Amino acid sequence: xxxxxxxxxxxxxxxxxxxxxxxxxxxxxxxxxxxxxxxxxxxxxxxxxxxxxxxxxxxxxxxxxxxxxxxxxxxxxxxxxxxxxxxxxxxxxxxxxxxxxxxxxxxxxxxxxxxxxxxxxxxxxxxxxxxxxxxxxxxxxxxxxxxxxxxxxxxxxxxxxxxxxxxxxxxxxxxxxxxxxxxxxxxxxxxxxxxxxxxxxxxxxxxxxxxxxxxxxxxxx
Amino acid sequence: xxxxxxxxxxxxxxxxxxxxxxxxxxxxxxxxxxxxxxxxxxxxxxxxxxxxxxxxxxxxxxxxxxxxxxxxxxxxxxxxxxxxxxxxxxxxxxxxxxxxxxxxxxxxxxxxxxxxxxxxxxxxxxxxxxxxxxxxxxxxxxxxxxxxxxxxxxxxxxxxxxxxxxxxxxxxxxxxxxxxxxxxxxxxxxxxxxxxxxxxxxxxxxxxxxxxxxxxxxxxx
Numbered sequence: 001x002x003x004x005x006x007x008x009x010x011x012x013x014x015x016x017x018x019x020x021x022x023x024x025x026x027x028x029x030x031x032x033x034x035x036x037x038x039x040x041x042x043x044x045x046x047x048x049x050x051x052x053x054x055x056x057x058x059x060x061x062x063x064x065x066x067x068x069x070x071x072x073x074x075x076x077x078x079x080x081x082x083x084x085x086x087x088x089x090x091x092x093x094x095x096x097x098x099x100x101x102x103x104x105x106x107x108x109x110x111x112x113x114x115x116x117x118x119x120x121x122x123x124x125x126x127x128x129x130x131x132x133x134x135x136x137x138x139x140x141x142x143x144x145x146x147x148x149x150x151x152x153x154x155x156x157x158x159x160x161x162x163x164x165x166x167x168x169x170x171x172x173x174x175x176x177x178x179x180x181x182x183x184x185x186x187x188x189x190x191x192x193x194x195x196x197x198x199x200x201x202x203x204x205x206x207x208x209x210x211x212x213x214x215x216x217x218x219x220x221x
Numbered sequence: 222x223x224x225x226x227x228x229x230x231x232x233x234x235x236x237x238x239x240x241x242x243x244x245x246x247x248x249x250x251x252x253x254x255x256x257x258x259x260x261x262x263x264x265x266x267x268x269x270x271x272x273x274x275x276x277x278x279x280x281x282x283x284x285x286x287x288x289x290x291x292x293x294x295x296x297x298x299x300x301x302x303x304x305x306x307x308x309x310x311x312x313x314x315x316x317x318x319x320x321x322x323x324x325x326x327x328x329x330x331x332x333x334x335x336x337x338x339x340x341x342x343x344x345x346x347x348x349x350x351x352x353x354x355x356x357x358x359x360x361x362x363x364x365x366x367x368x369x370x371x372x373x374x375x376x377x378x379x380x381x382x383x384x385x386x387x388x389x390x391x392x393x394x395x396x397x398x399x400x401x402x403x404x405x406x407x408x409x410x411x412x413x414x415x416x417x418x419x420x421x422x423x424x425x426x427x428x429x430x431x432x433x434x435x436x437x438x439x440x441x442x
Contacts, residue, residue: 049321058306062320064285065312072305084293085279091286099283100270 002055005032005044008205009114009174011106012063012098013051014167019067019160021198023074025055029201035119064094067160079160090154093161097168101139106168108132109177114210136172137182144183152189166193170202176213180221195219223276226253226265229426230335230395232327233284233319234272235388240288240381242419244295246276250422256340285315288381300381311375314382318389322360327389329353330398335431357393358403365404373410387414391423397434401442416440 002020004027006013020027034050045052045061053060056073060066071080080087109132112124143165146153154161169190172178180187193199203217215221223241225248227234241248255271266273266282274281277294281287292301301308330353333345364386367374375382390411393399401408414420424438436442 060309060313062313062316065309065316068312069305069309072308084290087293088281088286088290091289092281092283095283095286 001026001028002053003028003030004054005030005034005052006050007031007034008207009110009171010050011102011110011164011167011171012049014170014202015063015098015160015164016051016053016066016070017201018163018167018198019070019079021201022077022079022163022196023070025070025074064098067094071160079158079163081155081157081159086155090159090161093154094164097161097164101165101168104135105132105139106172108135110171110175113175113177114207117209118207133177136177137179140179140182140186143189144185147185147189158193162189162193166190166199170194170199174205174207174212174216175210176215191219191221194221222247222249223274224249224251225275226251226255226273227271228252228255229428230331230392231271232323232331232385232388232392233270235391235423236319236381236385237272237274237284237287237291238422239384239388239419240291240300242422243298243300243384243417244291246291246295285319288315292381300379300384302376302378302380307376311380311382314375315385318382318385322386322389325356326353326360327393329356331392331396334396334398335428338430339428354398357398358400361400361403361407364410365406368406368410379414383410383414387411387420391415391420395426395428395433395437396431397436412440412442415442 002025004013004016004020006017006029008031017027017029032050032052034048042048044059049061051061051063051066053066055070060069067079071078080090108128112128112132116122116124143153150156152158152162153165169178180190194203206212223246225234225237225241227238227250229252238248238250253271253273255269263269265280270282272282272284272287274287276291281290288300292299301311329349333349333353337343337345364374371377373379373383374386390399401411415424427433
């Protein structure tokens with residue numbers, strides 16, 4: 001069975017979990033306190049980051065490289081379209097969320113509110129929280145603009161771009177940092193993703209000391 | 222002809238330039254002062270980042286998504302191997318350099334010494350410079366460890382991973398921040414890449430007010 005070394009709220013781990021679950025690849029989840037840089041874990045991944053996936057007798061790191069690998073080795077059901085142009089758009093959006101959204105929103109809200117506490121790094125910085133809360137509005141509006149033209153974020157089929165965006169938003173939803181009333185189309189999109197069987201494991205996550213709000217796992221939120 | 226909106230020392234732009242040049246795709250380079258967020262440029266890329274590539278009648282952003290697109294549309298000569306496992310290793314290393322190396326080294330040295338000045342953001346922060354100078358040693362050692370086992374960074378053929386690493390190192394070499402005497406195998410690897418025709422445009426870059434050191438364009442450095 002595949003094994004994933006992860007932390008539950010990491011959007012990068014969630015992206016991999018969603019891809020594997022959608023492809024019905026059975027997975028054992030192992031929580032990894034990667035910031036403690038335990039020697040065994042460093043051997044698995046010298047970058048000292050999660051996710052790390054053990055699959056097909058190999059140990060893999062870097063969430064996007066992992067997802068591309070899964071897609072190539074386990075193509076059904078596809079999370080990437082066939083045409084180069086459409087594949088480009090999926091990868092552009094994965095880059096958008098894992099880089100821009102992550103820097104402007106996820107790191108400012110989730111890392112301030114949760115990671116700092118869990119890692120013993122002190123209190124949230126209110127300037128960062130404000131900046132993240134401001135930036136997420138712009139990103140939700142951008143998603144709504146995409147969804148005005150398309151059924152899913154990158155086009156007419158669900159792709160890795162949707163899982164990537166949902167990985168970030170679901171982690172932020174765990175700390176009630178997503179205003180689902182801002183854009184109806186984004187809420188509808190998230191409701192569709194949230195009701196997929198692949199999402200169940202993520203909705204069942206509970207962080208000790210940080211219980212999720214009631215709406216987090218509710219499909220009718 | 223394809224057009225690239227870029228800044229000369231950006232490693233992300235250099236990675237795209239190297240890929241296009243290796244595939245002999247003719248390119249017009251247009252310097253873009255992206256930090257001034259001029260309206261026309263924001264229309265080309267709402268992320269307000271370079272590179273932005275106009276090719277095949279399309280406007281593309283996000284350097285890794287661009288390079289994957291180029292590879293799929295212009296497969297010869299290949300910069301990605303065929304097997305899923307080998308492709309994974311290329312993508313893992315591209316992630317390593319564009320994420321980890323970038324955060325720990327490029328942003329600490331290049332951005333402090335050059336970008337801050339060009340963008341009018343004040344003086345370099347000496348703490349960042351020290352941290353970048355310390356981190357690059359570890360990265361050069363990691364590259365040497367890879368090159369002990371392989372002819373190129375990701376395996377026995379030259380790939381996008383080599384261009385990605387060379388894009389970062391060449392930009393740092395422009396400001397004399399690479400100690401080529403630290404690891405012979407890394408120096409040999411860079412000498413091989415540097416002598417490729419695809420590298421010529423990068424070696425000809427000159428930033429007004431920051432002339433390159435003599436060894437920068439010298440193939441026998």
